[in-house]
Amino acid sequence: MNTATKAALDASGAAPLGARAPVLSLNNIDKVFGRDVVALKGMSLDIQAGDFISLLGPSGCGKSTALRLIADLIHPTSGSIRWQVEKTPGALSVVFQEPSLMPWATVADNVWLPFRLQGKTRTSVKDDIAEALELVGLENFHNAYPRELSGGMKMRVSIARALVTHPRIILMDEPFAALDEITRFKLNNDLLELKSKIGCTVVFVTHSVFESVFLSDRIVVMAARPGRVIRELHVNEPYPRSEEFRTSSEYVAHCRAASDALRDAMEEHA
């Protein structure tokens, strides 16, 4: 990463690793769909700058609901979500399970989208676009159309689009679940590399124990019916984590702990 970028990131408040400044907090959130579908019950979570938090749980545990609440796409039935930093446009970005690119626009135009919606011309942000595409390794694909890219590359574009505004927090909703395992491992590694480069704060929804242990420093294990947090695990392993981490005994221990927590989560309503 060049120095100009670093300066821009510092200015935008993305704290370097280790600094613990609160970004936003969820306080005792309930979300009820219809009359009696309790998607989320009493969820509290403090998100600090630089956190990589995984929401891990079975289907229907409300992890995607939590993400949509944070993104302000739906509103809590009770409880509150408080931003501890100024919430500017582009302070929050989302990566979905599908790449969700605009098929009619080139890669560069897709990445331009968040700025375009702020009324910024493409020339005024062309350095940001180039930088974001370089971060995900697609610097040679500015003028390609999404249909010309593989599934993994499309997901990279989607991540570049999320990074381009230098967000305070990135929400990822099972972004790699639809990819093959080789591509998923590669993107996991690249995501961690990205994290150590720009120190972004990520909330990552997944139902893969291994993915959550490899990526995150905090794992929030959730249970279903009603959706709720049952345990929080800490993966106190230093970043950057290399491919070797996947075969280390620490990794295995963390995976076992997470699996046990997840089994408890499944049993509680079984």
Added chain:
Amino acid sequence: MTIAEPIAELPQIDEEEAQRARRRRNEKIGSWVLPILVITFSIWIWDRIVVWNELPHYILPGPGRVLEALIEDWAILFDSLLVTLQITFGALAIAVAGGVGLAVLFTQSRWIEMSFFPYAVILQVTPVVSIAPLIFIYVDSRLAGLLICAWIVAFFPILSNTTMGLNSADHNLRDLFKVYGSSRWQRLRFLQLPSALPYFLGGLRIAGGLSLIGAVVAEYVAGTGGIGSGLAFRILEAGYRLNIPRMFAALFLIAMTGVVIYATLSFISHMALRKWHESAIKREA
């Protein structure tokens, strides 16, 4: 074609691939040659039937006679063709503006859609021949009457297709637009309209043919008009005078017009979508 010849020269292509390539090439040639053979044979049969049965030209004229009429009456027929084209494209233009405009209005407000969509359907399912006489009673201008009739027929496919297209935008992208705090206008301009383009172009292709049909049918209903009359009027007039060759000539022009309109709109559609939409992308085998 025998199986042996191309394979020997291209050893790197296996039998199956060679067969596939040959089939593709034959199909490509066939798609041109076969229709031409069929039409040539049909015209020849038509000619023979007329000659062998010594049919008089006021019952069934031979193809030569129709061609003669086309050349001799070209001045009259061409003027009529221009009138028909004028009504067709006028109606199509209004149908596009009205259909897209209404579709946009519908997607902006569920209430407007709920209020008006049933009437759009009623307008569509009522045969235009049964509404046309009423229209010509209340509308003084003959041109305006014809335009209204052709428009009624043409606008519905554009309306329904465009509405569907506007509503078919990727739901994740909708969420993303919301996350970035987009305005209604931005969502329409950058997301919904591009998503609707393939649907709209599909509707346009149907509407192009329908507006020609609408223009012709409306003119049948409107009846005599004298100066500035279209091809349908020429057919009626020639029928009264038992000038059957001219009827055929006018019919031929209408059919050709339809073909040209469809081909043109297909081409426009292909050019607009060729960069990104599945329908316009050629696949390898």
